[in-house]
Amino acid sequence: AQSVAQPEDQVNVAEGNPLTVKCTYSVSGNPYLFWYVQYPNRGLQFLLKYITGDNLVKGSYGFEAEFNKSQTSFHLKKPSALVSDSALYFCAVRDSHSNYQLIWGAGTKLIIKP
């Protein structure tokens, strides 16, 4: 079965430190992977995607993600966290049987402390 797992409900990081939000996936065929961010009382915003090419993908707000095929992971990273990065982060993978259906992770709450 196709799935996305975000193993951490919450991640706490001090401002200025590097951050990682983890995501692993299970999908048949080549994975199309995405990260979205949700700020309080707002809709989700696209951060970045991996379709093909370089394993390190750069996205909005200084975020990047590393695709690791052998570990079936797509972890979100940022070298230096900001308090304003505090939000809910969702990983998603495209359903390999669909060109529109995304399989969403449960979300990880990222808290950046000053």
Place this chain on the structure above:
Amino acid sequence: DAGVIQSPRHEVTEMGQEVTLRCKPISGHNSLFWYRQTMMRGLELLIYFNNNVPIDDSGMPEDRFSAKMPNASFSTLKIQPSEPRDSAVYFCASRQGQPNNEKLFFGSGTQLSVL
């Protein structure tokens, strides 16, 4: 561009009442999605429209839910009659329909509370 516009932002209603949620997608986007978000179930796709035509409504919970897209700039999601378990945040999202374009633009959502 104002982005995807949803109304109302908040809706409080009593069980049994009809609820209508509205969405205006981004101009030029030909795909529209309705999602529901709850703590228990996360994000669920309710229905997907392409070029105003419903393509996949398999996520619509039951016959009490219906959705329409009469034109490219407007869609509604209706719940009749509403039940307390329908309480959730309902999001509308749109995208341009090019292949491999999964960049969805979400509205700010409608927080629905059914008492």
